[in-house]
Amino acid sequence: xxxxxxxxxxxxxxxxxxxxxxxxxxxxxxxxxxxxxxxxxxxxxxxxxxxxxxxxxxxxxxxxxxxxxxxxxxxxxxxxxxxxxxxxxxxxxxxxxxxxxxxxxxxxxxxxxxxxxxxxxxxxxxxxxxxxxxxxxxxxxxxxxxxxxxxxxxxxxxxxxxxxxxxxxxxxxxxxxxxxxxxxxxxxxxxxxxxxxxxxxxxxxxxxxxxxxxxxxxxxxxxxxxxxxxxxxxxxxxxxxxxxxxxxxxxxxxxxxxxxxxxxxxxxxxxxxxxxxxxxxxxxxxxxxxxxxxxxxxxxxxxxxxxxxxxxxxx
Amino acid sequence: xxxxxxxxxxxxxxxxxxxxxxxxxxxxxxxxxxxxxxxxxxxxxxxxxxxxxxxxxxxxxxxxxxxxxxxxxxxxxxxxxxxxxxxxxxxxxxxxxxxxxxxxxxxxxxxxxxxxxxxxxxxxxxxxxxxxxxxxxxxxxxxxxxxxxxxxxxxxxxxxxxxxxxxxxxxxxxxxxxxxxxxxxxxxxxxxxxxxxxxxxxxxxxxxxxxxxxxxxxxxxxxxxxxxxxxxxxxxxxxxxxxxxxxxxxxxxxxxxxxxxxxxxxxxxxxxxxxxxxxxxxxxxxxxxxxxxxxxxxxxxxxxxxxxxxxxxxxxxxxxxxxxxxxxxxxxxxxxxxxxxxxxxxxxxxxxxxxxxxxxxxxxxxxxxxxxxxxxxxxxxxxxxxxxxxxxxxxxxxxxxxxxxxxxxxxxxxxxxxxxxxxxxxxxxxxxxxxxxxxxxxxxxxxxxxxxxxxxxxxxxxxxxxxxxxxxxxxxxxxxxxxxxxxxxxxxxxxxxxxxxxxxxxxxxxxxxxxxxxxxxxxxxxxxxx
Numbered sequence: 001x002x003x004x005x006x007x008x009x010x011x012x013x014x015x016x017x018x019x020x021x022x023x024x025x026x027x028x029x030x031x032x033x034x035x036x037x038x039x040x041x042x043x044x045x046x047x048x049x050x051x052x053x054x055x056x057x058x059x060x061x062x063x064x065x066x067x068x069x070x071x072x073x074x075x076x077x078x079x080x081x082x083x084x085x086x087x088x089x090x091x092x093x094x095x096x097x098x099x100x101x102x103x104x105x106x107x108x109x110x111x112x113x114x115x116x117x118x119x120x121x122x123x124x125x126x127x128x129x130x131x132x133x134x135x136x137x138x139x140x141x142x143x144x145x146x147x148x149x150x151x152x153x154x155x156x157x158x159x160x161x162x163x164x165x166x167x168x169x170x171x172x173x174x175x176x177x178x179x180x181x182x183x184x185x186x187x188x189x190x191x192x193x194x195x196x197x198x199x200x201x202x203x204x205x206x207x208x209x210x211x212x213x214x215x216x217x218x219x220x221x222x223x224x225x226x227x228x229x230x231x232x233x234x235x236x237x238x239x240x241x242x243x244x245x246x247x248x249x250x251x252x253x254x255x256x257x258x259x260x261x262x263x264x265x266x267x268x269x270x271x272x273x274x275x276x277x278x279x280x281x282x283x284x285x286x287x288x289x290x291x292x293x294x295x296x297x298x299x300x301x302x303x304x305x306x307x308x309x310x311x312x313x314x315x
Numbered sequence: 316x317x318x319x320x321x322x323x324x325x326x327x328x329x330x331x332x333x334x335x336x337x338x339x340x341x342x343x344x345x346x347x348x349x350x351x352x353x354x355x356x357x358x359x360x361x362x363x364x365x366x367x368x369x370x371x372x373x374x375x376x377x378x379x380x381x382x383x384x385x386x387x388x389x390x391x392x393x394x395x396x397x398x399x400x401x402x403x404x405x406x407x408x409x410x411x412x413x414x415x416x417x418x419x420x421x422x423x424x425x426x427x428x429x430x431x432x433x434x435x436x437x438x439x440x441x442x443x444x445x446x447x448x449x450x451x452x453x454x455x456x457x458x459x460x461x462x463x464x465x466x467x468x469x470x471x472x473x474x475x476x477x478x479x480x481x482x483x484x485x486x487x488x489x490x491x492x493x494x495x496x497x498x499x500x501x502x503x504x505x506x507x508x509x510x511x512x513x514x515x516x517x518x519x520x521x522x523x524x525x526x527x528x529x530x531x532x533x534x535x536x537x538x539x540x541x542x543x544x545x546x547x548x549x550x551x552x553x554x555x556x557x558x559x560x561x562x563x564x565x566x567x568x569x570x571x572x573x574x575x576x577x578x579x580x581x582x583x584x585x586x587x588x589x590x591x592x593x594x595x596x597x598x599x600x601x602x603x604x605x606x607x608x609x610x611x612x613x614x615x616x617x618x619x620x621x622x623x624x625x626x627x628x629x630x631x632x633x634x635x636x637x638x639x640x641x642x643x644x645x646x647x648x649x650x651x652x653x654x655x656x657x658x659x660x661x662x663x664x665x666x667x668x669x670x671x672x673x674x675x676x677x678x679x680x681x682x683x684x685x686x687x688x689x690x691x692x693x694x695x696x697x698x699x700x701x702x703x704x705x706x707x708x709x710x711x712x713x714x715x716x717x718x719x720x721x722x723x724x725x726x727x728x729x730x731x732x733x734x735x736x737x738x739x740x741x742x743x744x745x746x747x748x749x750x751x752x753x754x755x756x757x758x759x760x761x762x763x764x765x766x767x768x769x770x771x772x773x774x775x776x777x778x779x780x781x782x783x784x785x786x787x788x789x790x791x792x793x794x795x796x797x798x799x800x801x802x803x804x805x806x807x808x809x810x811x812x813x814x815x816x817x818x819x820x821x822x823x824x825x826x827x828x829x830x831x832x833x834x835x836x837x838x839x840x841x842x843x844x845x
Contacts, residue, residue, distance in 0.1 A: 053449030144610030
């Protein structure tokens with residue numbers, strides 16, 4: 001009995017191995033990539049706890065406990081960058097889900113093929129632009145000397161005093177949201193649009209026969225059909241909640257110091273710390289903090305999703 | 316089956332490709348390996364120090380810092396340099412061109428990744444920070460063995476940079492002049508529209524400057540006379556009038572650790588908290604509102620030089636001395652007017668702005684030091700590195716030490732022109748304009764030496780090694796606020812200024828100033844300076 005069991009088990013395994021080896025081989029490059037690019041460098045976390053001395057090297061440099069984290073927390077920077085990163089991401093997630101769906105539904109209602117294709121391309125165009133180019137487009141609007149708003153729009157309304165956009169923080173939450181949506185709406189819209197096209201027309205036909213109007217069709221057929229896509233995209237963005245678009249937060253506000261309190265996110269902070277201070281200890285401390293909070297956020301998000309809709313949870 | 320095999324092969328090939336790529340990267344990514352390596356390489360070489368002339372030519376890599384690109388004749392000049400260095404000291408030089416902006420951000424990553432540099436030039440950066448994090452080799456032994464000329468010059472001029480532990484970690488070139496004088500250079504083309512004081516040595520006040528700017532603005536409404544831009548302002552470089560507009564001494568450390576105001580003061584104050592500084596910011600704000608400063612000054616990507624060259628602005632803010640004066644005439648055209656804002660004086664700035672070092676990633680430290688020593692002792696070598704090849708890039712004129720371009724060559728088409736004046740004993744450096752010659756420089760140095768700040772007497776230097784973290788925090792605050800404040804672009808000056816001061820305080824500027832004061836008091840006491 002025992003021997004037959006032992007004999008049959010390796011055989012079974014052998015067959016499975018043969019079946020899967022090709023798949024694992026295909027996976028190998030990706031696995032190696034993650035190993036070398038994502039897992040091995042993780043040992044660098046120790047830098048955050050060391051007073052780096054290049055002559056001694058990373059391992060022999062003296063430990064300094066949490067000294068590198070002190071700057072992060074004592075100056076109030078930790079709170080500021082956490083708040084900015086999380087709040088902007090929340091804002092982007094909410095607005096970035098709502099607007100593209102509205103646009104996708106609207107686009108679906110356009111019957112003229114040529115017009116709908118044109119609009120789709122035009123809306124997508126900003127997505128293909130580099131953030132550096134976008135930052136100069138924004139500058140062309142907001143600049144003080146030659147900017148469009150200060151030199152054409154405001155005078156047209158009789159406002160003579162120029163607004164120094166790059167020095168006043170109150171405008172920036174809106175500007176950043178606007179730029180983010182303007183740039184990304186096209187891509188997100190296409191994701192939803194392709195889904196909407198895929199919904200069988202028979203549902204709508206049946207609804208029309210039952211006397212449903214356009215609004216009822218949208219709320220009762222289109223939106224529920226989009227739900228899986230919405231949840232997947234939501235989880236993806238929640239997972240990246242503690243990362244920010246470096247280009248958006250660094251290039252677009254031109255790294256102007258006076259508006260740091262609303263434009264500095266964790267990524268620009270790490271960059272500025274490393275570049276201005278040549279201090280890899282402090283910047284890895286900030287990077288470590290980012291990983292930690294990001295990890296907690298992903299776990300929390302997953303737990304929440306599991307509660308609401310267990311099928312859609314990641315693990 | 317065949318297909319599967321192919322797939323497996325392909326995957327394997329891709330896999331090794333990834334491996335190879337990462338292997339190289341992760342090697343250089345580890346700081347531990349190169350550090351160990353360089354230690355190994357110094358030890359056996361030190362043993363073999365004496366028989367240096369065994370005919371073996373050692374190759375060294377020397378950073379060659381530029382601000383406007385590398386000319387086409389870099390290789391020819393390198394060959395000319397090697398024609399001198401190989402027979403003299405058995406060292407072959409390879410220059411490693413780097414733009415000045417790259418040096419600000421890349422050295423530390425180069426050192427961390429083990430990139431080889433035998434001679435490294437730190438320009439406008441705090442070299443002590445590099446020494447304290449172990450990036451630089453201590454040079455005492457090397458100087459004793461191979462650097463006799465440099466040691467001799469160091470007794471006469473403040474060129475060596477010494478850490479608190481007594482180790483010398485770098486040295487500056489011997490300058491053509493010593494001391495400084497605040498100045499605003501105005502382009503000659505505006506001479507007709509402004510009223511100047513008849514005395515060429517007149518010290519202009521802020522109000523007088525404001526009047527001159529008003530006159531320029533009235534005659535040329537499209538011009539912004541006062542040339543400050545945010546991208547040129549940071550913690551280690553505050554070109555605004557204030558740093559040149561008043562007699563200040565930052566004791567070799569930078570404004571982040573306090574300054575002495577005036578030549579009589581022995582009390583260290585926070586520059587940014589002084590009434591003078593606040594008034595200056597207010598004046599600049601008025602100038603900004605009056606249109607004397609570019610509206611986009613804080614955020615523009617154009618450099619001050621670009622704006623000046625394209626006549627958007629009209630002035631250059633830099634020190635007055637014979638060399639810079641000649642430079643500004645060359646840049647801004649004949650008739651450039653120096654509006655002096657202080658008297659000539661000497662402050663203990665000393666070594667620091669320009670520091671030659673040997674980083675820990677050097678593989679031939681002895682050869683590097685031999686090369687340094689030869690640069691300081693051999694004027695031909697120094698002038699070759701500085702100006703290129705005689706007859707090709709410059710010709711000597713009848714006047715001693717003054718050179719000119721050969722026919723058909725000028726600054727724009729010369730194959731070798733863009734070097735910084737950072738090499739060796741610069742008193743023997745050829746000059747383009749007799750204004751900058753040896754005599755005017757000596758006269759200027761005599762003036763400044765007669766008017767020293769208290770810390771300048773004997774060259775007191777603040778030892779910052781215990782405060783690197785705090786100083787870095789203060790620099791972050793300065794980098795954040797100064798580009799806006801110093802260009803007058805803050806919409807609400809008082810609000811921004813108060814935030815700035817309280818940020819400085821929470822970064823710990825007061826403790827640093829107190830420590831600096833303690834060190835200075837002990838120094839003054841020990842040296843009997845009152």
